[in-house]
Amino acid sequence: MLSERQRMILSAIVDDYIRSAEPVGSRSISKRGDVTFSPATIRNEMADLEEMGLLEQPHTSAGRIPSIKGYRYYVDNLVTLDGVHDQDVRKIRTFFAEKMNHWEGVIGHASTILSQLTNYTSIVLGPEMFSTTLKHFQLVPINDASAVAIIVTNTGHVEHRTIAVPDGISMDDMNKVVNLLNDKLAGVPFYRIKSVLHSEVANELSRYVDHCEDILSILENTITEEQEPKVFLSGASNMLTQPEFKDVDKAKNILGILEETQILMRLFESTPEGIQVKIGTENTLAAINQCSLITATYTIDGQSLGTIGILGPTRMEYRKVISLLDYLSKDIALLMSRWYK
Amino acid sequence: MLSERQRMILSAIVDDYIRSAEPVGSRSISKRGDVTFSPATIRNEMADLEEMGLLEQPHTSAGRIPSIKGYRYYVDNLVTLDGVHDQDVRKIRTFFAEKMNHWEGVIGHASTILSQLTNYTSIVLGPEMFSTTLKHFQLVPINDASAVAIIVTNTGHVEHRTIAVPDGISMDDMNKVVNLLNDKLAGVPFYRIKSVLHSEVANELSRYVDHCEDILSILENTITEEQEPKVFLSGASNMLTQPEFKDVDKAKNILGILEETQILMRLFESTPEGIQVKIGTENTLAAINQCSLITATYTIDGQSLGTIGILGPTRMEYRKVISLLDYLSKDIALLMSRWYK
DNA sequence: ATTAGCACTCAATTGGAATGAGTGCTAATG
DNA sequence: CATTAGCACTCATTCCAATTGAGTGCTAAT
Numbered sequence: 001m002l003s004e005r006q007r008m009i010l011s012a013i014v015d016d017y018i019r020s021a022e023p024v025g026s027r028s029i030s031k032r033g034d035v036t037f038s039p040a041t042i043r044n045e046m047a048d049l050e051e052m053g054l055l056e057q058p059h060t061s062a063g064r065i066p067s068i069k070g071y072r073y074y075v076d077n078l079v080t081l082d083g084v085h086d087q088d089v090r091k092i093r094t095f096f097a098e099k100m101n102h103w104e105g106v107i108g109h110a111s112t113i114l115s116q117l118t119n120y121t122s123i124v125l126g127p128e129m130f131s132t133t134l135k136h137f138q139l140v141p142i143n144d145a146s147a148v149a150i151i152v153t154n155t156g157h158v159e160h161r162t163i164a165v166p167d168g169i170s171m172d173d174m175n176k177v178v179n180l181l182n183d184k185l186a187g188v189p190f191y192r193i194k195s196v197l198h199s200e201v202a203n204e205l206s207r208y209v210d211h212c213e214d215i216l217s218i219l220e221n222t223i224t225e226e227q228e229p230k231v232f233l234s235g236a237s238n239m240l241t242q243p244e245f246k247d248v249d250k251a252k253n254i255l256g257i258l259e260e261t262q263i264l265m266r267l268f269e270s271t272p273e274g275i276q277v278k279i280g281t282e283n284t285l286a287a288i289n290q291c292s293l294i295t296a297t298y299t300i301d302g303q304s305l306g307t308i309g310i311l312g313p314t315r316m317e318y319r320k321v322i323s324l325l326d327y328l329s330k331d332i333a334l335l336m337s338r339w340y341k
Numbered sequence: 342m343l344s345e346r347q348r349m350i351l352s353a354i355v356d357d358y359i360r361s362a363e364p365v366g367s368r369s370i371s372k373r374g375d376v377t378f379s380p381a382t383i384r385n386e387m388a389d390l391e392e393m394g395l396l397e398q399p400h401t402s403a404g405r406i407p408s409i410k411g412y413r414y415y416v417d418n419l420v421t422l423d424g425v426h427d428q429d430v431r432k433i434r435t436f437f438a439e440k441m442n443h444w445e446g447v448i449g450h451a452s453t454i455l456s457q458l459t460n461y462t463s464i465v466l467g468p469e470m471f472s473t474t475l476k477h478f479q480l481v482p483i484n485d486a487s488a489v490a491i492i493v494t495n496t497g498h499v500e501h502r503t504i505a506v507p508d509g510i511s512m513d514d515m516n517k518v519v520n521l522l523n524d525k526l527a528g529v530p531f532y533r534i535k536s537v538l539h540s541e542v543a544n545e546l547s548r549y550v551d552h553c554e555d556i557l558s559i560l561e562n563t564i565t566e567e568q569e570p571k572v573f574l575s576g577a578s579n580m581l582t583q584p585e586f587k588d589v590d591k592a593k594n595i596l597g598i599l600e601e602t603q604i605l606m607r608l609f610e611s612t613p614e615g616i617q618v619k620i621g622t623e624n625t626l627a628a629i630n631q632c633s634l635i636t637a638t639y640t641i642d643g644q645s646l647g648t649i650g651i652l653g654p655t656r657m658e659y660r661k662v663i664s665l666l667d668y669l670s671k672d673i674a675l676l677m678s679r680w681y682k
Numbered sequence: 683a684t685t686a687g688c689a690c691t692c693a694a695t696t697g698g699a700a701t702g703a704g705t706g707c708t709a710a711t712g
Numbered sequence: 713c714a715t716t717a718g719c720a721c722t723c724a725t726t727c728c729a730a731t732t733g734a735g736t737g738c739t740a741a742t
Contacts, residue, residue: 025735038685043736061691061735099562102503140481140491145679148491148501150481158483160491162443162499164679221440236577237596240589248581248589255578255596338486338505366704379716384705402704402722 002052002073008035009045010054011078014066018315021243023063068280071292071314075277079319084327088117092328096335103127103157106335108232110308110328115235118321120312121258125268126230127157127305127336133189139178141171149219153190163218180205181219194220229306231261244290244313257287258311271295271307275326280314292316296325298333308332343393348419349376350386351395355407355415359656362584364404409621412633412655416618420660425668429458433669437676444468444498447676449573451649451669456576459662461653462599466609467571468498468646468677474530480519482512490560495528521546522560535561570647572602585631585654598628599652612636612648616667621655633657637666639674649673 002010012035016024026039026046035042046064049055054070057063066074084092095113100106107126114122136152142162151159165174184201185193197220205216236258245251257263267285278293288311295309308329310321343351353376357365367380367387376383387405390396395411398404407415425433436454441447448467455463477493483503492500506515525542526534538561546557577599586592598604608626619634629652636650649670651662 023735027735039735040685040687040737041683044684047737057736059692060737061693061733063735099558136483138481140479140489142477142491142493142499146499148481148489148499150483150489150501152483158487158489158503160489160501160503162501217440234600237593237600240593240596246589248587248592251589251592252578252581255581259575259578364704368704380704381706381716381718382714385715388706398705400723401706402702402724404704 005035005037006045006049007078009042010049010066010070010074013046013055013064014070014074014078017065018317021315023058023065025063028063066315068282068314071279071318072282075279075318075322079322081323081326082319084323085320088324089327091117092331096331100335103336104230106332107230107306110332111232111234114308114310114324114328115238117324118310118312118317119235119238119241120310120316120321121236121238122232122234123258123264123267123309123311124232124234125265125307125309126232128229128307132157133187134185134193135187137178137181137185139174141165141174147174154187166218177205229265231264233258233264239312242313242315244315250290253287254291257285267293268295268307268309271297271309273297273299273304275322277318277322290314292318294318294321294325296329298329298336300333300337305333305336343414346376346378347386347390350383351390351407351411351415352419354387354396354405355411355419358406359658362656364399364406366404369404407656409623409655412620412659413623416620416659416663420663422664422667423660425664426661429665430668432458433672437672441676444677445571447673448571448647451673452573452575455649455651455665455669456579458665459651459653459658460576460579460582461651461657461662462577462579463573463575464599464605464608464650464652465573465575466606466648466650467573469570469648473498474528475526475534476528478519478522478526480515482506482515488515494531518546570606572605574599574605580653583654583656585656591631594628595632598626608634609636609648609650612638612650614638614640614645616663618659618663631655633659635659635662635666637670639670639677641674641678646674646677 009029012029012032013024016028016032026042029035029042030037030039046055049070050057050064053067054073055064056067056070058065092113095109096106098105098109100109103126107124111122111124114120114124132153134151135154138150138152140148140150142148145165145167146162147165149161149163153159180201184204185196188196197216202216236255239245239254239258240251245254263285267283267288275294275296278295280292281289283289283291283293290313291311292314293309293311294316295307297304297307299305308325310316310325312321350370353370353373354365357369357373367383370376370383371378371380387396390411391398391405394408395414396405397408397411399406433454436450437447439446439450441450444467448465452463452465455461455465473494475492476495477491479491479493481489481491483489486506486508487503488506490502490504494500521542525545526537529537538557543557577596580586580595580599581592586595604626608624608629616635616637619636621633622630624630624632624634631654632652633655634650634652635657636648638645638648640646649666651657651666653662
């Protein structure tokens with residue numbers, strides 16, 4: 001649909017604008033070298049591209065900037081992945097060289113690297129449990145009043161949490177409860193555990209143990225809370241380096257959003273496997289309509305575990321970020337496969 | 342050293358400046374009602390106060406603003422605590438009404454409340470372990486390759502972490518290791534565990550078990566990492582609402598700092614018990630020389646557990662923040678005493 | 683089909699005048 | 713003698729008009 005020349009010009013404009021954050025004029029394109037036409041010719045093409053909705057003009061006597069649609073075309077058709085820069089690879093290597101023996105380490109480090117290498121904000125979701133089932137549940141008493149609940153999933157993922165034990169519950173009762181839970185809940189997907197707890201377990205439990213409501217509510221909290229993936233955020237202040245957020249109010253809006261884990265998670269709802277680019281208003285959340293979000297899932301044995309993402313202005317270095325996310329998501333999968341066998 | 346009238350005027354200037362963030366003129370003070378002198382008189386007194394270093398003038402024809410020394414005098418001598426506002430108390434109540442069965446919940450909520458009620462940034466440190474000793478160590482095997490390490494301190498505090506178990510370590514070996522560790526390390530303060538591990542445990546361990554270096558290094562990591570208190574941050578974006586940070590560069594500086602947990606912790610090094618106010622350059626960290634940090638420790642049975650703090654511009658609502666921190670630190674102690682018996 | 687040339691647009695910059703909040707000093711006042 | 717009214721002075725801020733310059737669209741020439 002676009003001529004080769006138009007594609008070249010569009011590409012040049014997007015590239016230039018990504019670099020400079022200033023509207024791009026016909027003259028500067030002509031001088032770049034890779035497009036050998038005169039400014040006048042380029043102007044004509046630009047007018048056409050604008051008519052197609054790929055470019056827009058802030059005001060009559062300014063250069064052009066890419067529209068959302070323009071970025072979309074650029075990302076879908078013009079971005080050539082040139083791989084990750086050598087020095088970036090080296091930096092990732094040294095970062096991950098440190099021996100890590102829990103997944104939070106890997107995910108946390110990944111988040112830090114991403115923001116450092118891109119100068120954007122990185123958002124990383126830990127292993128999700130939506131598609132995961134309970135494999136094993138264990139309670140380790142610590143003292144009269146508290147115990148550690150350990151939850152093992154079918155993926156080999158382990159979560160733990162200290163819980164308060166209500167007064168008047170004996171060790172014996174505990175064991176009964178734990179056994180019953182393992183019987184009933186093993187193999188049940190997490191998102192269904194809450195209802196199973198109420199429908200099947202509650203009745204049976206009341207036969208064996210007093211105070212069962214207390215125990216149930218605690219378990220319910222513990223298990224359902226763990227269901228939520230943990231969110232790691234890094235480089236939020238990088239937003240402020242972008243000229244589009246030199247207006248403090250805009251910046252505050254976005255940074256405020258970034259502080260609300262709940263909202264962040266909604267951003268990642270229904271991210272498909274592989275790499276996804278959401279540009280400006282393509283994001284459902286109005287507050288980040290000036291931003292682009294690029295996400296990549298990390299998978300082991302074809303199963304999607306979690307998501308890493310970069311949030312930046314729509315004027316984002318798509319080429320670099322996409323390459324990097326692709327590389328890193330595979331790296332994370334590799335590193336984490338140790339715990340998932 | 343200051344006359345009553347000078348104290349009134351200084352107090353009025355600080356209050357006004359805290360409210361408006363604009364230099365305060367003699368006329369506006371005179372019109373407030375509580376200082377009944379004419380602008381001319383007030384001007385004379387202001388000149389004196391400036392000479393004493395309590396006030397300063399941005400430029401010749403502007404009003405006065407408090408100097409660091411002025412704030413200091415204000416905080417030390419002029420702040421009257423009027424307690425926490427009723428509606429704030431209610432808000433805290435509803436926030437804490439939710440049943441919480443792990444300390445992260447309490448601390449995390451406290452952080453959120455603080456930033457919401459003050460519109461500043463809150464920094465909260467979880468229970469410290471510097472003055473804490475190991476009470477009990479436990480390893481719960483999950484599968485061949487991993488186990489959960491549970492660490493109980495003398496304060497009743499519980500930490501846990503999943504660790505990877507090196508190949509070729511049997512359950513039996515494990516138990517031996519755990520028993521040995523409990524023998525040797527129970528009662529040892531955390532900050533000394535690392536050295537004890539090397540000096541006393543390493544030798545002995547090598548007699549019983551192969552691969553002991555692997556195990557040791559993992560344990561060392563696990564234990565020493567837990568030693569660091571967890572940092573909770575909330576309302577960082579509130580910084581941007583302050584006119585002193587309308588300059589994006591300044592804002593980025595501070596927000597950048599806030600993202601670095603290591604640095605944040607250094608801010609809290611050696612916070613004395615009770616409430617402490619550090620104004621502007623009184624902070625050792627140059628990056629926050631435009632800020633004031635107010636901290637309060639929460640203690641149980643006279644033992645200091647952790648610290649809650651508010652970071653804001655030097656032009657901070659000291660009265661309100663100090664009252665609030667005082668109130669909340671006691672509240673946290675109360676809530677947490679459940680787990681510390 | 684391409685491009686040189688030209689008139690036109692409009693945001694951004696510049697500089698100088700007007701504004702006004704606030705001061706310091708002096709002399710008058712109770 | 714402490715207080716205050718009065719006044720000249722300072723200086724950041726605001727306002728406005730003129731200038732600048734990057735960039736466009738159109739037309740005619742190549």
